[in-house]
Amino acid sequence: MPANGSSDSNGLWGFKDKTKMATLQQLIQPVQPKTDDTNNKVTVVGTGQVGMAAVFAMLTQGVTNNIALVDVMENKLKGEMMDLQHGSAFMKNAKIQASTDYAITAFSKICVVTAGVRQREGESRLALVQRNTDVLKRIIPKLVQYSPDTILIIASNPVDILTYVSWKLSGLPKHRVIGSGTNLDSARFRYLLSEKLSVAATSCHGYIIGEHGDSSVPIWSGVNVAGVRFCDLNQRIGTETDPENWNELHEMVVRSAYEVIRLKGYTSWAIGLSLSQLARAILTNANSVHPVSTYVMGEHGIDEEVFLSLPCVLGQNGVSDVIRQPLTEIELALLQKSALVMSAVQIGIIF
Numbered sequence: 001m002p003a004n005g006s007s008d009s010n011g012l013w014g015f016k017d018k019t020k021m022a023t024l025q026q027l028i029q030p031v032q033p034k035t036d037d038t039n040n041k042v043t044v045v046g047t048g049q050v051g052m053a054a055v056f057a058m059l060t061q062g063v064t065n066n067i068a069l070v071d072v073m074e075n076k077l078k079g080e081m082m083d084l085q086h087g088s089a090f091m092k093n094a095k096i097q098a099s100t101d102y103a104i105t106a107f108s109k110i111c112v113v114t115a116g117v118r119q120r121e122g123e124s125r126l127a128l129v130q131r132n133t134d135v136l137k138r139i140i141p142k143l144v145q146y147s148p149d150t151i152l153i154i155a156s157n158p159v160d161i162l163t164y165v166s167w168k169l170s171g172l173p174k175h176r177v178i179g180s181g182t183n184l185d186s187a188r189f190r191y192l193l194s195e196k197l198s199v200a201a202t203s204c205h206g207y208i209i210g211e212h213g214d215s216s217v218p219i220w221s222g223v224n225v226a227g228v229r230f231c232d233l234n235q236r237i238g239t240e241t242d243p244e245n246w247n248e249l250h251e252m253v254v255r256s257a258y259e260v261i262r263l264k265g266y267t268s269w270a271i272g273l274s275l276s277q278l279a280r281a282i283l284t285n286a287n288s289v290h291p292v293s294t295y296v297m298g299e300h301g302i303d304e305e306v307f308l309s310l311p312c313v314l315g316q317n318g319v320s321d322v323i324r325q326p327l328t329e330i331e332l333a334l335l336q337k338s339a340l341v342m343s344a345v346q347i348g349i350i351f
């Protein structure tokens with residue numbers, strides 16, 4: 001810390017008695033008060049592996065230059081803030097604040113929530129959901145209090161259920177509460193396709209929808225390169241009787257999260273990039289299509305009030321449209337089963 005420096009309540013390093021310094025008075029003639037507004041402020045709650053990977057991606061990809069960090073671990077928060085601020089000369093006018101006080105999040109365009117507790121040994125899914133609901137109860141109302149027009153992007157797991165919980169806790173309209181959902185699963189899928197075909201992942205198209213994780217649903221009917229649908233070349237693609245066993249790719253997608261966690265303890269870079277992509281779509285009003293967790297009651301014969309991933313058009317208002325993919329009977333059944341399972345878990349949540 002500089003000898004004459006101090007940390008103010010915003011977590012910014014301020015210098016005392018600025019106005020009285022003769023050198024400053026000689027150098028700078030104030031004309032107008034400065035404003036803090038950059039019109040692209042993003043709050044990230046949870047400065048763990050996922051939160052910081054998202055922040056780093058957003059800052060270095062130029063998605064935002066205005067970040068507010070919130071966590072309960074004060075030292076970690078301050079350390080992350082300072083470390084990023086020291087990179088200011090390498091970024092484009094980054095403004096980075098950090099505090100345990102939600103006042104710094106005021107007027108955020110987007111609030112990304114990556115705070116959460118991990119599963120304890122022997123802990124049931126419902127028990128984890130309840131513990132994370134209790135965490136969200138301390139976060140979501142404060143975010144909405146300071147940024148009533150914000151769009152929430154939830155990454156904490158189990159992401160589909162916690163997106164529902166956040167929607168309930170926030171009182172925001174459903175199009176402004178989004179779960180990162182299967183945007184990551186779909187990216188993993190496209191990477192594996194690209195490895196198999198030796199074609200860039202950006203040119204391999206395919207969607208994984210439904211529940212993020214184990215029971216996600218790959219939509220084989222839409223997988224294509226340059227508009228050439230694989231299902232037109234191999235009618236049994238994705239089925240158990242497919243002699244080429246393409247479904248192995250989806251199994252690898254599901255396994256790959258566990259594999260990364262086994263090897264490095266957590267996943268971070270890919271989910272960070274995924275969150276950055278979603279934030280960019282919203283901040284630039286892109287109207288681009290991403291598989292994200294959204295309110296799906298009424299879609300694909302789903303009767304439950306649940307959030308699952310479907311391809312959504314994202315722009316400055318959040319989700320503007322849901323794209324209706326034609327699904328096979330098997331895909332529909334899998335999606336509807338996930339909805340039932342999630343609805344059963346949600347019934348047990350105490351708000």
Ligand code: NAD
Nearest residue numbers: 046047048049050071072114115116155156157159266271
């Ligand atoms: P982590 O333990 O590294 O970080 C979690 C952070 O949340 C910690 O810094 C902790 O202090 C903070 N936190 C806890 N309670 C808080 C509260 N009340 N207010 C503010 N901050 C609080 O965990 P991680 O590896 O970063 O993972 C975070 C979450 O993201 C987990 O739920 C994980 O399962 C999930 N995740 C989701 C995806 C996805 O695709 N959706 C991918 C990877 C991880």
